[in-house]
Amino acid sequence: MRKRLILIVPILLIIIGASIFFLIKSEENAATYVPITPIAQHRNGMEFFDSAICIECHKQIVEDHLKTAHYNSLQPANANTIKGSFENDKNSFKLNEKVVFNMVAKDSGFYQEPVINTQKTPFYSAKMDLVVGSGTKGQSYLMWNNNSLFQLQASYFTPTNSWINSPGAPDQLAPARPVIERCLECHTTYAQNISGSKKGNQFHRKNIAYGIDCQRCHDTVTDHVKYHQQNPEENTARHILKYSSLSRQQRLDACALCHSGLRTKTTERAFTFMTGDSLENFSFPDYDESSLEELDVHGNQYGLLKASTCFKKSEVLDCSSCHNPHKKERGQLSLFNQKCMNCHASLNNPTTCTGDKVKTQQMSNNCVQCHMPLVDSKSMKIQVKEDEEVAVKVRTHLIGIYNNQNLE
Ligand code: HEC
Ligand code: HEC
Ligand code: HEC
Ligand code: HEC
Ligand code: HEC
Ligand code: HEC
Ligand code: HEC
Structure with a gap:
């Protein structure tokens, strides 16, 4: 009896000890789990999360x-996100002979205040609630009126670092333009229209996923995050859409949704298209394919690229052949030139430049400057003086032979 007890006690102790150990262990694991609370929900039920929850396993990509x-393409307005200045002398612009727009910073926020004929009180005071545009070329500002969303008349133009009348707006005081879901579709991950019609401008103010975040391109992540949190030893991605399993057209369509200019004959509601879908089931390009040099404000990189010899003669070229969608790469021309060389200097494709050797060397073999020159945007431009226009410059994606003398 004694002997048995002597055996049972240590066994019991081991069992109790082990359970306590595993209890603590699993608590530790639970503690490192970031609680996954959605920030918004699609009308189809899909949940949107802040990209902060991906940091745990994809730190570099998130940063x-x-x-x-x-x-940064759609953000709440604040001193950091608004690029235009509120300093004296820089905080206004003349709309016409009678009206001056003043931009005013108050404790309650940032306002656009047009003044007629130097009257004391402004004609109206409109609060800038949301900012559209990272500010690379310019920004536009939106205002809430209860649940209705409007675009304000004054915009910011980066090339001149000044406030301007919005491109396309009349040079008179104009009513704020209603913002419809289609406008937000290209600039944010999700916004819920509650107007009852796709032309309505009422949105659920608490159900917006700001900016173009992971899920705009990677779709649903709930099961992916849960699975990998519970199986930290798993290195193969599970429960997530894989770009490598998509066709070239599907990969292109995922970018063309927003990079093929304005689209027409839209059959589906905004925010219905998801990566992997075929864009032609939703809408068609709103441009004449025979006049591809016509660039509009909202770039048509897809249409131009598709018309290039590089694209037509290669079976693999798509947007990610040159762009890492997770990185800010603007201005790093040597990085892009390297992408050209991936094809133009490889053994399988020995096509090399036949341009003037001296000139190309003087330009440090800067392929992009000669073959994808900067072109003035046709609609994102402003009249600075009677006979002087300043336009935003856009890299054409019609890769080809140009004989322009003023290459930049
Ligand atoms: C607990 C860990 C974990 C979290 C959190 C996590 N992932 Fe992952 N994810 C992985 C692992 C592991 C892989 C496979 C290895 C790799 O590609 O990095 C992966 C791969 C991926 C892939 C590549 C799929 C493929 O093979 O093409 C995507 C896309 C992805 N994750 C998106 C996300 C997004 C978006 C989030 C945040 C909403 C997220 N992940 C959060 C662990 C995680
Ligand atoms: C939901 C719409 C949307 C999708 C999808 C989208 N883009 Fe964009 N993209 C934009 C908008 C809007 C801008 C301009 C953002 C700004 O400056 O505010 C932009 C800007 C860019 C830029 C310029 C970045 C810079 O530094 O100025 C590149 C390059 C780009 N996109 C590539 C891609 C690629 C490649 C894909 C597909 C993998 C893609 N985009 C998918 C809307 C989109
Ligand atoms: C079909 C998609 C699409 C729609 C719809 C769209 N945009 Fe854009 N927008 C873009 C893309 C893409 C860019 C970047 C263009 C480029 O760099 O070639 C852009 C750029 C901009 C910029 C300049 C951003 C910067 O930092 O350079 C502003 C401001 C802007 N859009 C405002 C708007 C507003 C306001 C609406 C709605 C009334 C709207 N856009 C509708 C796709 C769209
Ligand atoms: C504009 C679209 C877009 C956005 C936004 C985006 N991705 Fe991606 N992501 C892609 C594409 C396209 C690929 C495939 C690239 C390729 O095949 O070369 C990819 C690949 C990946 C991969 C696998 C390959 C790799 O680079 O490790 C992971 C992981 C990933 N994305 C995570 C994320 C996370 C996390 C976020 C948000 C912080 C995010 N992505 C935002 C388009 C996007
Ligand atoms: C995925 C591979 C690939 C990439 C990346 C690529 N090209 Fe090409 N490019 C081709 C192919 C294939 C051809 C057709 C060659 C032929 O006709 O033999 C071509 C043709 C060209 C031509 C001749 C165009 C014409 O109209 O005759 C120029 C110029 C050119 N590429 C420049 C570039 C530049 C500059 C870059 C980088 C910005 C680039 N390519 C990136 C594959 C590529
Ligand atoms: C052959 C290489 C190549 C391919 C393929 C390519 N791009 Fe680009 N893209 C560039 C280069 C180079 C720039 C200029 C970058 C800079 O100015 O820093 C650029 C710039 C852009 C810009 C910013 C335009 C501007 O001037 O402000 C957008 C938006 C963009 N690309 C989208 C796309 C999309 C969408 C696709 C696919 C349809 C695509 N690109 C395919 C090379 C490429
Ligand atoms: C100084 C401007 C300039 C630079 C820089 C330049 N090219 Fe060219 N390239 C030209 C001109 C001009 C032609 C057409 C020459 C002709 O008429 O045959 C050309 C022709 C080409 C062709 C077509 C060859 C063929 O057989 O049809 C390719 C491919 C090409 N270049 C690729 C490149 C690549 C890749 C780079 C960067 C390493 C580059 N180029 C740099 C001006 C330039």
Whole structure:
């Protein structure tokens, strides 16, 4: 009897000890789990999360992504996100002979105040609630009126670092333009229209996922995050859409949704298209394919690229052949030139430049400057003087032979 007890006690102790150990262990694991609370929900039920929950396993991608124009394309207005100045002398512009727009910073926020004929009180005072545009080329400002969303008349133009009348607006005081879901579709991950019609401008103010975040391109993540949190030893991605399993057209469509200019014959509601879908089931390009040099404000990189010899003669070229969608790469021309060389200097494709050797060397073999020159945007431009216009410059994606003398 004694002997048995002597055996049972240590066994019991081991069992109790082990259970306590595993209890603590699993608590530790639970403590490192970031609680996954959605920030918004799609009308189809899909949940949206802040990219902060991806940091745990994709730290570098998330940190890089926060700096991209995509991520910063729709943000609540504040002193950091508004690029225009509120300092004296820089905080106004003349709309016409009678009206001056003043930009005013108050404790309650930032306002646009047009003044007629130097009257004391402004004609109206409109609060800038949301900012559209990272500010690479310019910004536009939106205002809430209860649940209705409007675009304000004054915008910011980066090339001149000044406030301007919004491109396309009349040079008279104009009523604020209603903002419809289609406008937000290209600039943010999700916004819920509650107007009952796609032309309505009422949105659920608490159900917005700001900026172009991970899920705009990667779709649903709930099961992916849960699975990998519970199986930290798993290195193969599970429960997530894989770009590598998509066709070239599907990969292109995921970018063309927003990079093929304005689209027409839209059959589906905004925010219905998801990566992997075929864009032609939703809408068609709103441009004449025979006049591809016509660039509009909202770039048509897809249409131009598709018309290039590089694209037509290669079976693999797509947007990610040159762009890392998670990184801010603007201005790093040597990085892009390297992408050209991936094809133009490889053994399988020995096509090399036949341009003037001296000139190309003087330009440090800067392929992009000669073959993808900067072109003036046709609609994102302003009249600075009677006979002087300043336009935003856009890299054409019609890769080809140009004989322009003023290459930049
Ligand atoms: C607990 C860990 C974990 C979290 C949190 C996590 N992932 Fe992952 N994810 C992984 C692992 C492991 C892989 C596979 C290895 C790799 O590609 O990095 C992966 C791969 C991926 C892939 C590549 C799929 C492929 O093969 O093409 C995508 C896209 C992705 N994750 C998106 C996300 C997004 C978006 C979030 C945040 C909403 C997220 N992940 C959060 C662990 C995680
Ligand atoms: C939901 C719409 C949307 C999708 C999808 C989208 N983009 Fe964009 N993209 C934009 C908008 C809007 C901007 C301009 C953002 C700004 O400056 O405010 C932009 C800007 C860019 C820029 C310029 C970045 C810079 O530094 O100025 C590149 C490059 C780009 N996108 C590539 C891509 C690629 C590649 C894909 C597909 C993998 C893609 N985009 C998918 C809307 C989108
Ligand atoms: C079809 C998609 C699409 C729609 C719809 C759209 N945009 Fe854009 N927008 C873009 C893309 C893409 C860019 C970047 C263009 C480029 O760099 O070539 C852009 C750029 C901008 C910029 C300049 C951003 C910067 O930092 O350079 C502003 C401001 C802007 N859009 C405002 C708006 C507003 C306001 C609406 C709605 C009334 C709207 N856009 C509708 C796709 C769209
Ligand atoms: C504009 C679209 C877009 C956005 C936004 C985006 N991704 Fe991606 N992501 C892609 C594409 C396209 C690929 C495939 C790239 C390739 O095949 O070269 C990819 C690949 C990946 C991969 C696998 C390959 C790799 O680079 O490790 C992971 C992981 C990933 N994304 C995570 C994220 C996370 C996390 C976020 C948000 C912080 C995010 N992505 C935001 C388009 C996007
Ligand atoms: C995925 C591979 C690939 C990439 C990346 C690529 N090209 Fe090409 N490019 C091709 C192919 C294939 C052809 C057709 C060659 C032929 O006709 O033999 C071509 C043709 C060209 C031509 C001739 C165009 C014409 O109209 O005759 C120029 C110029 C060119 N590429 C420049 C560039 C530049 C500059 C870059 C980088 C910005 C680049 N390419 C990136 C594959 C590529
Ligand atoms: C052959 C290489 C190549 C391919 C393929 C490519 N791009 Fe680009 N893209 C560039 C270069 C180079 C720039 C200029 C970058 C800079 O100015 O820093 C650029 C710039 C851009 C810009 C910013 C335009 C501007 O001047 O402000 C957008 C938006 C963009 N690309 C989207 C796309 C999309 C969407 C696709 C796919 C349809 C695509 N790109 C395919 C090379 C490429
Ligand atoms: C100084 C401007 C300039 C630079 C820089 C330049 N090219 Fe060219 N390239 C030209 C001109 C001009 C032609 C057409 C020459 C002709 O008429 O045959 C050309 C032709 C080409 C062709 C077509 C060859 C063929 O057989 O049809 C390719 C491919 C090409 N270049 C690729 C490149 C690549 C890749 C780089 C960067 C390493 C580059 N180029 C740098 C001006 C330039």
